[in-house]
Amino acid sequence: MKPDRRIQNLQKVLKKTYPHPVCALHFSTPFELLIATILAAQCTDKRVNMVTPNLFKKYPTISRFARAPLPELEKEIRPTGFFRQKARWVRQTARILLERFQGKVPRTMEELLTLSGVARKTANVVLGTACGIASGIVVDTHVIRLSGRMGLSKEKDPVKIERDLMAVVPKKDWIWFGHAMTTHGREICDARNPRCPVCPVNKLCPYPSSPQRSGISGSAFSLP
Numbered sequence: 571m572k573p574d575r576r577i578q579n580l581q582k583v584l585k586k587t588y589p590h591p592v593c594a595l596h597f598s599t600p601f602e603l604l605i606a607t608i609l610a611a612q613c614t615d616k617r618v619n620m621v622t623p624n625l626f627k628k629y630p631t632i633s634r635f636a637r638a639p640l641p642e643l644e645k646e647i648r649p650t651g652f653f654r655q656k657a658r659w660v661r662q663t664a665r666i667l668l669e670r671f672q673g674k675v676p677r678t679m680e681e682l683l684t685l686s687g688v689a690r691k692t693a694n695v696v697l698g699t700a701c702g703i704a705s706g707i708v709v710d711t712h713v714i715r716l717s718g719r720m721g722l723s724k725e726k727d728p729v730k731i732e733r734d735l736m737a738v739v740p741k742k743d744w745i746w747f748g749h750a751m752t753t754h755g756r757e758i759c760d761a762r763n764p765r766c767p768v769c770p771v772n773k774l775c776p777y778p779s780s781p782q783r784s785g786i787s788g789s790a791f792s793l794p
Contacts (some may be wrong), residue, residue: 577738580720580774584750587770591749594756595619599702601667602626604685605635607692608659613650621649628776632673636662646648664792679705690729696742707735708748712755719759728769 594615597603597638604623619698625646629635635643636710643657650656667673675696676682682693691710697703709728713735717723723734739747758765766778 576774578724580771581739581743581747583771583774584754585743585746587759588750588753591746592752593695593749594752595695596622597700600696601632603664604675604688604692604696605660607695608663608687609647609650609656610651610654611687611692618650620716621647632664632667635660636668638664639676648745656687662686675700677703689786690732694732694748698748702745704741706746707732707739707744708752710748711750711761712759713748715761716755716759717750719764719775719777720771727744 593603595603595606595610596619597606606618606622609621625665628646629638629643638661640654640657640661643661644653647653647660648655657723657749667675667683670684671681677697679690679693679697682696683690690706691708694706694708697705698708709717709732712724714728716730717734717735718726722738723731725734735747736744754771755761759770762779766772766775769775772778
C-alpha cells in the first residue's frame with residue numbers, strides 16, 4: 571500500500587492532536603513493561619495497572635519471578651484474566667531471561683519473540699516504549715479497529731495490519747503512531763460508540779459512510 575495524500579494528512583492531524591502520546595501501562599524498567607504487556611493481553615491497561623504495583627513489590631527481581639510458585643503467581647494476577655496461562659508465561663519468560671540473556675531484556679525483535687507469551691505486539695511495546703527502538707508498529711485492539719475504519723488496512727490479522735501500516739507510516743513515526751492510534755481509540759473512536767462528530771480526522775476518515783459501520787471489534791485480538 572502506497573501512502574496517498576489522505577493518509578499523509580490523516581497522520582498530520584493525529585500528530586497535531588496527539589503530539590506526545592504515552593504508553594498507558596505503568597512501569598519503571600523494561601522487564602516490568604514486558605510483564606505488564608504480557609498481562610495486558612485481553613485485559614485493559616487500567617486493570618493491569620491495578621495489579622502490577624503489588625506484583626512488582628512481591629517479586630522485585632527477575633529471579634524472584636523465576637522462582638515463584640505458580641499457584642501463588644496465579645493468585646496475584648488473577649484479575650487480569652487467563653491467569654493460569656499468563657502465570658506460566660511470566661515465570662517461563664523470567665527463566666529464559668536468566669538462562670539465555672544474563673537477566674536482561676533483549677533489544678531485538680528476534681530475541682524477544684523467543685520469550686513465552688510474547689508476540690510482535692508485546693515486543694514492539696517493549697522495544698519502542700522502553701528502549702526507543704522502532705522495530706515495527708504496535709497493533710493492539712484499538713489499532714486493529716482504527717486501521718480498518720480509517721481505510722489503512724483491509725486485513726484482520728495483526729501481523730498483516732502492521733505490515734500495511736509500516737508501508738504508509740514513516741519509520742521515524744512508528745513508535746508515536748502506535749501510541750497515538752491507541753489513545754485515539756480510547757478517547758474518540760470507541761468500539762461501540764465512536765464519537766465521529768467530534769473526531770479530528772472525521773473529514774479524512776471513510777468510516778462514517780462505510781456500510782460496515784460497526785468496524786472491527788476488540789474481540790479480533792487474541793492471546794498472546
